Amino acid sequence: MTRLPGLISISLLSCVALLAICGTAAALDCDHCRQALVGQYTVYEGKNLHDRCYYDHYAQYCGICGEARTGQYYHNSWGDVVHAFHIGEFPNCEYCSRLTAENLTGKDTTYPDGRRVCGICNATAVTDTKHATALMDTVVSMLRRHGIDVDHDLTLQLIDKLEMSSISPATGREAWGFTEFRECRSWFGLVQSQETAVYVLIGMPREFLMGVLAHELMHVWVFDHAPADTDVALDEGSCEYASYLALKDLPGPYARFYLESLMNNDDLLYGGGYRSVRRYVQQVGVEGWLTYLKTNPEPPWD
Ligand SMILES: [Zn+2]
Ligand SMILES: [Zn+2]
Ligand SMILES: [Zn+2]
Ligand SMILES: [Zn+2]
Incomplete structure (x- = not known):
């Protein structure tokens, strides 16, 4: 019996501070409207701006509280911009890593x-076997094209996370x-029948499930075509590369995020x-890689 865990991982929020500081005018013009700056004004990315011009044309509004403020913001690859102080106020989503704040990512759910x-992830969550099987057929066709x-x-x-932890060492x-x-x-050791079962977590967003299915299907291909002692990293x-092949042509941010998580x-x-x-x-190309896998258990790299 061979047990082969699947994997993906998520990169966490990246941080960029957007600087907007206040200054006092000394015969300066606003870099947006070209009118004189009088009294307090805002300096943003090297531009001197009326506070009003800054708030109307440059300020990033927090996706959670809606306020535009000076100070530290965080943004991520989904395009979310939020005050730094919200980090920690809301747990991160299991799949997209975004903060589970209703204004930002809709009403969140906690699975049993x-x-x-x-x-947003819950909106495409796959919870029934029929739907998952149809997606698996799609992924089989996607892989066949390669x-x-x-x-x-x-x-x-x-299956749920608890059932998964009882069968997978990962x-x-x-x-x-x-x-x-x-x-x-049989009692004298001959293989009489063989069964293959693919287990995936219930409730994953659609594109994530497709990525995981591509990974697991590649394990099946390796089982059928490659030496039994194939190196684990290879x-x-x-299998991760098969996920890449399946998802690389899908549009939308979910496939892109999944591919980034493979790379990172x-x-x-x-x-x-x-x-x-x-x-x-x-x-060597996809064909060269598949040919290599069929006869070499050791990786082609050092
Ligand atoms: Zn795996
Ligand atoms: Zn102005
Ligand atoms: Zn905020
Ligand atoms: Zn999410």
């Missing part, structure tokens, strides 16, 4: 297994998906493996 999910043909009987099950974001290969043997890195993952096996496979595919 404890996952806090924002309203020469990864997963032709294998398998069952797909949606924790956190590395345990969003899991593939189990079971063999039934295996996990290849600092885990040695998953993130390191992914970046190594990516470099290798840049040299």
